[in-house]
Amino acid sequence: MKGRRSHPFADRWNHNTHYLPLLASHIPPRVDSVLDVGCGDGTLRRAVGSVGRRVVGVDLDASVLPVDSSGVGYVVASAEDLPFADRTFGVVTMTMVLHHLEAERALAEAARVLVPGSVLLVLGYGRYGGWRDAPYEVRDVVTHRLVSRRMRLWDPPTAKAAPSGTWSEARATARDALPGCSYRRLAMWRYLVEWTKRC
Ligand SMILES: C[S@@+](CC[C@H](N)C(=O)[O-])C[C@H]1O[C@@H](n2cnc3c(N)ncnc32)[C@H](O)[C@@H]1O
Incomplete structure (x- = not known):
């Protein structure tokens, strides 16, 4: 099937692996060190x-x-207390982990271990918070129906948790912790935060 073959994770597809190519495309080729916080089974680590x-x-x-x-x-450690020196990594990624933990502390830790000028990428989700989310909900349902039927669904062995806050609360948390970050709602119940560390 054409659409299925065109996605690199067509055989291990879910709403997270769907966005791995997008995340990978945000990592400049020159970057030689990446930290994936809350890496689970290491799918992103292998992909990038x-x-x-x-x-x-x-x-x-x-x-x-x-x-x-x-x-x-792989390192067994807490995202809120990373065992790395300041300014160690060229990119830090966090996919579907912020709602599992103390988000402000984990974002501060991620920022701490980044080299200045480099990028933090956060993929996450939120809870329906009212009528402002309704258009996104419609888009997400329709997109899921269209895309998922071409894919082989994959349920990874990692822990899952419901969103800890609404979409607008997730955006506010990111903007408070990472001044100047961009926040983008993606189809199929995801957001992407991108933040460049200035100094
Ligand atoms: C939903 S899974 C996401 C895994 C992977 N990032 C992905 O996108 O498939 C959430 C992961 O966060 C990890 N996690 C939860 N709390 C954590 C913490 N405080 N520090 C580090 N990892 C944590 C869990 O063990 C789990 O593997």
């Missing part, structure tokens, strides 16, 4: 890895992490 690039995944739950033959790819 390349020759000469170190990608580290951090998760609190050791049981979801893949066996790491290199011994440096």
Whole structure:
């Protein structure tokens, strides 16, 4: 099927893997170190890895992490207390993890370990908060129906949690913690926050 083959995660598709190509496209090729916070089974880590690039995944739950033959790819740690020095990574990603934890602390930690001039990417979701969300809800349902029928659905073995706040609360949290960030609602119940560390 044409549409199915055209998505790199057509055989392991869900609303998160759908956006991995988008996230990967926001990582400049010159970036040689990436941290994925709340990495789960390491799908993003593998997707953005390349020759000469170190990608580290951090998760609190050791049981979801893949066996790491290199011994440096995965670290069991809390997103609110990252075991890395300031200004270590060229990009930090957080996909579907903010609603599991203390978001302000985790965002501050992610910002701390970023090299100035580099980018933090956050994929997340929110809860329906009223009529302002209605047009997005319609778009999300329609898009899901159109896209998902061409994909093989995949349910990863990682912990899941309901959104901790509404979409507008998620946006406010990001804007407070990451001044100047961009916040974009994506189809199929996701938002993307992008923030560049200035200094
Ligand atoms: C919904 S899963 C998302 C996994 C992966 N990022 C993805 O997009 O498939 C949330 C992950 O966050 C991890 N997590 C929850 N609280 C955490 C914390 N305080 N510090 C680090 N990881 C945490 C969970 O163990 C789980 O693997």
